[in-house]
Amino acid sequence: MERIFSKPNIVISKCLNFDNCRYNWDKINDDFLLKLWKYVNYIPVCPEVEIWLWTPRMPLRLHLDDKENTRLYQPSSKTDFTEKMKKFSIDFLSKTENTDGFIMKNRSPSCGIWDVKVYNKIDSHVSTQRSWSGIFWDEIRQEYRWYPTEDEWRLKNFRIREDFLSKIFCLADFKELQDIKALIDFQAKNKYLFMAYNQNTQKELWRIIASYNKDNFDEIYSEYKDWLITLFSTRNSTKKLSNAYMHIFWYFKESCTKEEKEFFLESLDMFKDDRIPNSSVINMLKIWALRDKNDYIINQTILNPFPKELIELSNSWKSLKL
Numbered sequence: 257m258e259r260i261f262s263k264p265n266i267v268i269s270k271c272l273n274f275d276n277c278r279y280n281w282d283k284i285n286d287d288f289l290l291k292l293w294k295y296v297n298y299i300p301v302c303p304e305v306e307i308w309l310w311t312p313r314m315p316l317r318l319h320l321d322d323k324e325n326t327r328l329y330q331p332s333s334k335t336d337f338t339e340k341m342k343k344f345s346i347d348f349l350s351k352t353e354n355t356d357g358f359i360m361k362n363r364s365p366s367c368g369i370w371d372v373k374v375y376n377k378i379d380s381h382v383s384t385q386r387s388w389s390g391i392f393w394d395e396i397r398q399e400y401r402w403y404p405t406e407d408e409w410r411l412k413n414f415r416i417r418e419d420f421l422s423k424i425f426c427l428a429d430f431k432e433l434q435d436i437k438a439l440i441d442f443q444a445k446n447k448y449l450f451m452a453y454n455q456n457t458q459k460e461l462w463r464i465i466a467s468y469n470k471d472n473f474d475e476i477y478s479e480y481k482d483w484l485i486t487l488f489s490t491r492n493s494t495k496k497l498s499n500a501y502m503h504i505f506w507y508f509k510e511s512c513t514k515e516e517k518e519f520f521l522e523s524l525d526m527f528k529d530d531r532i533p534n535s536s537v538i539n540m541l542k543i544w545a546l547r548d549k550n551d552y553i554i555n556q557t558i559l560n561p562f563p564k565e566l567i568e569l570s571n572s573w574k575s576l577k578l
């Protein structure tokens with residue numbers, strides 16, 4: 257059965273495809289984020305423009321103060337914008353709800369989620385060795401720390417991208433649930449996807465559902481959501497995905513020939529070693545599920561984690577740490 261995807265709400269740095277709001281009047285054109293636009297509700301924001309730093313502007317940078325806190329500073333005007341940026345971030349947070357994920361501009365002193373350059377002192381030319389985040393994101397993460405968050409550069413790696421997409425489309429579905437029946441159905445459909453993140457947390461989610469007593473749905477929903485976000489605070493891996501695929505494969509152990517089994521196990525090993533894509537393994541399991549008319553498996557979200565139009569195998573940054 258074709259999965260109908262709810263649209264996730266994604267906060268995105270405005271200079272990613274939306275507006276020429278970078279300090280030099282530039283914007284980043286990113287093909288994947290453009291393609292994703294059709295399937296998500298983007299919430300674009302440029303924090304620097306929001307604090308009245310018009311485009312074009314002289315660049316900002318981060319430096320450490322005496323207490324090792326990061327400060328947002330514009331050397332050309334000798335102005336510190338840290339407090340203004342923090343205030344805007346808190347205002348933004350108060351108006352933002354139902355967000356499923358974040359795509360931020362890589363290495364920006366405002367939006368960057370990590371890898372932002374920070375200078376040792378206000379007038380130093382020497383940067384620290386540590387990885388820092390931008391001031392806007394620093395505030396946002398107080399509330400959204402464990403939500404799916406990536407930058408446009410990391411999303412060029414298809415493993416990171418698939419992980420991010422699987423999470424945001426799952427969270428968007430979760431928001432639509434209105435009653436316990438829908439929640440049970442959601443848990444059942446996501447069983448193997450959750451297993452690919454953390455088996456223990458997946459069991460904890462069942463425990464929460466089991467504590468339902470007719471009039472505590474809101475309470476259960478809220479507790480379940482917290483655990484779901486915790487589950488998604490980790491990344492899946494080819495090893496964890498393979499384990500989940502192996503569990504699904506057991507449904508077909510009687511109906512598959514010896515040769516099919518051998519071929520599947522060999523393919524799974526190749527997938528674990530990053531020699532074939534996720535979609536190859538998924539398609540094998542899907543074909544067997546369709547042949548055996550196994551609706552339970554056909555409806556598993558791990559076999560259909562995001563719109564198929566978004567499947568891409570281009571990977572322009574293979575050296576990324578997962």
Ligand code: SF4
Binds near residue numbers: 269271272303364
């Ligand atoms: S990185 Fe953030 S602050 Fe900088 S231009 Fe882009 S949206 Fe604006």
